Amino acid sequence: MQIPKRIAQGLINALKGGVVPRVGLGYIAVGRDREIETLLRDVGIAEDGGAFFRFIVGKYGSGKSFLLQTMRAHVMDRGFAAADADLSPERRLMGTKGQGLATYRELMKSLSVKAKPDGGALSLILEKWIDKLRGEVLSTGMERDNPFFNVEVKKKIFAEINGLNDMVHGFDFAKVIDAYYYSLSNGDDAGAVNAVRWLRGEYSSKSEARADLGVGVIISDDNWYDYIKLMCAFLVSAGYKGLVVMIDELVNIMKIPNSVTRQYNYEKMLMMYNDCMQGKASHLGIIMGGTPQCIEDTRRGVFSYDALRSRLESGRFAVEGSHDMLAPIIRLDPLTYEELTVLTEKLADIHAGLYGYEPKITLEDRIFFVKAEFQRIGAQTNITPREMIRDFIELLNISYQHPEKPIAELMGEDEFKFSESDDNGDSDGFEDFDL
DSSP states (O other): OOOOHHHHHHHHHHHHTTSOOSSOGGGTOOSOHHHHHHHHHHHHHHHTTOEEEEEEEOOTTSSHHHHHHHHHHHHHHTTOEEEEEEOBTTBOSSOSSSHHHHHHHHHHHHOBBTTBTTSOOHHHHHHHHHHHHHHHHHTTTOOTTSTTHHHHHHHHHHHHHGGGGGSTTHHHHHHHHHHHHHHHHTTOHHHHHHHHHHHTTOOOOHHHHHHHHSOSOOOOTTTHHHHHHHHHHHHHHTTOOOEEEEEEOTHHHHTOSOHHHHHHHHHHHHHHHHHHHTTOSOSEEEEEEEOHHHHHOTTTSGGGSHHHHHHHOOOTTOBTTBOOTTSSEEEOOOOOHHHHHHHHHHHHHHHHHHHTOOOOOOHHHHHHHHHHHHTSTTHHHHOOHHHHHHHHHHHHHHHHHOTTSOHHHHHTGGGOOOOSBOTTOOBOSOTTOOO
């Protein structure tokens, strides 16, 4: 594969460190076709004006974050804006010390579009929207030096954002957008920066916002989700298909020690879920990622909140291997042996291209590696793609640094023997493993 070295280096470094790369995921994507197809169907619904809410559930290292980042790239290719955030003790859906607002700020910081995929796209989106309106005025035959040009652009702005006034906090949101254009057209850079700061949730007091922008409200813990919906509507006005929000590490809500605070967070989650599922939101998608425990634990997890449990709990026909992919919760099955072997091939090619050597690891070596990983005690139920990827990259690194040693020697192949069955005659699960 011909991959730019910057992307290849980022991929190898991130994967070796056990984290999900932000770019280049398409080069190593394996499996998850059903999950991606299902989520892209949801994205199509949002594109048509609907909304969706999904949970991605899998144990640590199973590929939740990888799937979320893969979807992030997919939705930007489809003309959506994407925003993602990991929850933490400082970032929640609700909090008494600004934790909910901290999540909103992280989402705005990571806001990305195809033209700016690494985050920080809010200013670009605002400029694109204003350029679009200016272009519409120019298309009428009016020149930029016409004294009434800015007046006509302002009329366009009010016509575009008038619909936002009917939404909760829409009037103030529209007022800030107007303040941004006024500052931009009059060369007031400080005023434009203040408007962007307000949209990012960076104002801490209403009096400061009133003095700088003439608005008497600020984005806070209580209302940040309303501004997500307003931002989504604005993005559609700016020419995007909508907004997809991805929130990972739901386990940090389960870890909140105070039961009342946990319940407040689950109430916020329920409100967001109901909005999307009942058609109160438009052009919006929300995907949340968490472990089975943080969802199913009836004492502290999502299922401890009865209103959510009754909506999300699987029915009696959904069993392992036959999950309902159209249900709100998408449960990640383990990657197959074949998929993991294909993944090792991709990684070997990227590693060889990055360091400029001819790959010497064979198909048999890669199959042996996968078998060896799964033969570890407890691996059948506990091993994850993250662990296998880290081990394989370590093997590639050592092989590169010691080219005189055969791959088989580095893996200890002479010492590792497989039997077709154990002492009880049970299959080891590899007899049909054939590419």
